[in-house]
Amino acid sequence: MRSTHDTSYKTTCSYCGVGCGIVIRKDRKNNLVLEGNPDHPVNKGMLCSKGMNLHYAMQDMSDRLLFPEMRWSRNHPLQRVSWSDAMKRAAAVFSAMIKTYGPDSVGFYVSGQCLTEEYYVANKLVKGFLGTNNIDTNSRLCMSSAVAGYAQMLGEDAVPVAYEDIELSDCFLIAGANPAWCHPILFRRIEAHKQKNPEVKLIVVDPRRTQTCALADLHLQINPGTDIYLYNAIVRVLIENGEVDYNFVRGHTEQFEQYRDSVFQHTVEEAAEKCDVSIHDIQLAASYIAAAKGFLTLWAMGLNQSAIGVKKNHALISLNLVTGHIGKPGSGPFSLTGQPNAMGGREVGGLATMLAAHRSLANAQHREEVAKFWGVDSISSRPGYTATQMIEALERGELKALWIICTNPLVSWPDARRAEAALANAKFVVVQDISRRSDTLQFADLILPAAGHFEKEGTMTNSERRITHLDKIVDPPGEALPDAEILCRFAKAMGFKGFDYTSVEEIYAEHCRLTKGTNIDISGLSYARLRAEGSMQWPVPEATHSGTTRLFADHAFYTPSRKAKFYPIDAENLSAVPTPELPLILTTGRIRDQWHTMTKTGKVNRLRQHIDKPFLEIHPDDAAARNIGEDDVVVIRNEQGDVRVRARISAEIKRGVVFLPMHWGRMLMKDAARANNLTTMLVDPVSKEPDFKFSRVEVELYRKP
Ligand code: SF4
Numbered sequence: 001m002r003s004t005h006d007t008s009y010k011t012t013c014s015y016c017g018v019g020c021g022i023v024i025r026k027d028r029k030n031n032l033v034l035e036g037n038p039d040h041p042v043n044k045g046m047l048c049s050k051g052m053n054l055h056y057a058m059q060d061m062s063d064r065l066l067f068p069e070m071r072w073s074r075n076h077p078l079q080r081v082s083w084s085d086a087m088k089r090a091a092a093v094f095s096a097m098i099k100t101y102g103p104d105s106v107g108f109y110v111s112g113q114c115l116t117e118e119y120y121v122a123n124k125l126v127k128g129f130l131g132t133n134n135i136d137t138n139s140r141l142c143m144s145s146a147v148a149g150y151a152q153m154l155g156e157d158a159v160p161v162a163y164e165d166i167e168l169s170d171c172f173l174i175a176g177a178n179p180a181w182c183h184p185i186l187f188r189r190i191e192a193h194k195q196k197n198p199e200v201k202l203i204v205v206d207p208r209r210t211q212t213c214a215l216a217d218l219h220l221q222i223n224p225g226t227d228i229y230l231y232n233a234i235v236r237v238l239i240e241n242g243e244v245d246y247n248f249v250r251g252h253t254e255q256f257e258q259y260r261d262s263v264f265q266h267t268v269e270e271a272a273e274k275c276d277v278s279i280h281d282i283q284l285a286a287s288y289i290a291a292a293k294g295f296l297t298l299w300a301m302g303l304n305q306s307a308i309g310v311k312k313n314h315a316l317i318s319l320n321l322v323t324g325h326i327g328k329p330g331s332g333p334f335s336l337t338g339q340p341n342a343m344g345g346r347e348v349g350g351l352a353t354m355l356a357a358h359r360s361l362a363n364a365q366h367r368e369e370v371a372k373f374w375g376v377d378s379i380s381s382r383p384g385y386t387a388t389q390m391i392e393a394l395e396r397g398e399l400k401a402l403w404i405i406c407t408n409p410l411v412s413w414p415d416a417r418r419a420e421a422a423l424a425n426a427k428f429v430v431v432q433d434i435s436r437r438s439d440t441l442q443f444a445d446l447i448l449p450a451a452g453h454f455e456k457e458g459t460m461t462n463s464e465r466r467i468t469h470l471d472k473i474v475d476p477p478g479e480a481l482p483d484a485e486i487l488c489r490f491a492k493a494m495g496f497k498g499f500d501y502t503s504v505e506e507i508y509a510e511h512c513r514l515t516k517g518t519n520i521d522i523s524g525l526s527y528a529r530l531r532a533e534g535s536m537q538w539p540v541p542e543a544t545h546s547g548t549t550r551l552f553a554d555h556a557f558y559t560p561s562r563k564a565k566f567y568p569i570d571a572e573n574l575s576a577v578p579t580p581e582l583p584l585i586l587t588t589g590r591i592r593d594q595w596h597t598m599t600k601t602g603k604v605n606r607l608r609q610h611i612d613k614p615f616l617e618i619h620p621d622d623a624a625a626r627n628i629g630e631d632d633v634v635v636i637r638n639e640q641g642d643v644r645v646r647a648r649i650s651a652e653i654k655r656g657v658v659f660l661p662m663h664w665g666r667m668l669m670k671d672a673a674r675a676n677n678l679t680t681m682l683v684d685p686v687s688k689e690p691d692f693k694f695s696r697v698e699v700e701l702y703r704k705p
Helices: 054-059 083-101 114-128 144-154 163-168 183-198 210-213 227-240 246-252 255-264 270-276 279-291 309-322 340-347 362-373 387-396 416-424 441-443 481-492 505-514 527-533 620-625
Strands: 008-012 021-026 033-038 106-110 135-137 171-177 203-205 219-220 297-298 332-335 401-405 429-431 446-449 459-460 466-470 584-589 615-618 633-637 640-649 657-662 696-701
Touching: 008 466, 033 054, 054 219, 083 106, 083 401, 083 446, 106 441, 114 135, 114 340, 114 362, 114 459, 114 481, 114 505, 135 387, 144 210, 144 309, 144 340, 163 183, 163 309, 171 279, 171 309, 183 210, 203 210, 203 633, 219 279, 227 279, 227 309, 246 309, 270 279, 279 584, 297 309, 309 332, 340 459, 362 505, 387 416, 387 446, 416 441, 466 527, 481 527, 505 527, 615 620, 615 633, 620 640, 640 657
Parallel strands: 106 135, 106 401, 171 203, 171 297, 203 219, 297 332, 401 429, 429 446, 584 657, 615 640
Antiparallel strands: 008 021, 021 033, 459 466, 584 696, 615 657, 633 640, 633 696
16 A cells, blocks of 8 residues: 555565564665555554565565576576567476476476465466466465365364454463464564453473573473373363363364364373373463453464374364364464465365355366356366475476475475475476575576566465555566566467456456355455455455454354364374484474575574574583583484584473574585475375474484594
């Protein structure tokens, strides 16, 4: 939205899913001056260290891709080409692959950083016109377990709560998340609320004593992978103490008995032993929850990135259902997204297993509706390759051409060395990105320069379903183009109709029409409204509707029975079990001032000052047993590979567990510090989300060869 002053613009931060509002002004020298938007309902003027330094990353042009580059074979160097030649080559290769090997021989891998309009066009192009569902997103790696958990239990991938529930809650359970560092503005709201209301309780569940724990009334430092034992034990205590909201459970849920039976498979004593927490602390957590008038559960990758990620979601969401804490102020299950538009991607069906507007690919009627809307004969019923399935299909030679947009899988895919070899096996790789800092460029046969966050218009949806319009602030450098325009040019080069948009607003309007009548209906939310009235939370089904703060206020869920559905939950973890040779459990995650693979935050001096090198966090006892001292160089090894970094000895991490930040890739530290050298291709069987938080490893002092 453009403000009254003609050199002042409104946008949102392009890092985490909190979605803070930003105001940008241009000074007399045309430099960008950035501040938090005091009128934005999410951050009310606040910004974290990453957000307040965003313009430095955006204004640094030193690494920007400026024109298309192409090579005729892997032995040839990349050469500058025109957009026209780039599109002709891409169309020729994709057409030839599809004709010779079928549509499933090509695929797209996109990103939760794409704007909704870009995501929409990419899905229309691939699922509607290329004839394959091989389009997946890096959001598969961070929140697909939450998508499945919500869909199975509530009938829809629908986050029922809003940030304003923070100030209305009196008990928070934060699981597998470190919002103090990774969702800082949201955390500041919790902190401010708790400071004003000392009776508010905060329970944190995490094998590491993170910065978030500093505010906690209770830190349950569980063994990795034992989450379900803990949540089931809390529920068992609630049941035994008569603290279940049976009015809600009987009236608005189903399968409670089967779920209760699974909860009673283990005693609280057994759970305490499995989790390595005290019975007293389990009972204390249950007592905080039982006493709460508003109870919010918040979680992120620590729960989702697991071989049992969907079951962990079931277990946590069940806590809200058992206590009736859903659909009312201050209460609900709240999955936090790590990327700025992971939610927008979900809305347009940006996963290989979904269709637009949360329609199901498995549903023939849904496929027909979308095909008719796009004017194509049909949509394939075969689910596309998910992220790790793409790696396997590349290895088998079945996926031959891959188009990668706005993400750096060479650092972020699990089992990175295997993923690297798989990508090398592709016949043709397109990388569409803004920066030369992407490690993935080394495999590109065609590089397409994209416009950056401030250089294009569009919309994004944050973790609370809030859609915000982003103004274009500056022109892209060189010949870089907005991602939507690149995709439309390619579609036209392929001879497809339906990509003659004259503006991104037209794309957005088409997406809105496709949501009409669905649970995420935004047919009443135009660009004009977003510009005039500001951001809004879906659904917004009418032009007079002012958005939906909270879902399920009437307790009518989106399942066929309109009841929320409990699932019996087997608590056992499915990760590879540690062995005497690989006795430690590696968990990976983020640090405060870096984001993803550092292609943006790594450019900003101020952000590098916080922590400038990768490290291994290890408990003093584990370090002593291996003669490892502070700052010693250590090697972390397992069946997948190795990593070499300096040790940081800390009693804040559990004995037997080690932690590596996931940001550093090959380009920054050669291969040495890439955490995903050690992670595996094991995925949750339902969500296909990788088991990033549990890899068995051994650590030893590095000795020079
Ligand atoms: Fe950006 Fe997230 Fe920080 Fe807000 S909390 S400024 S969205 S990184």
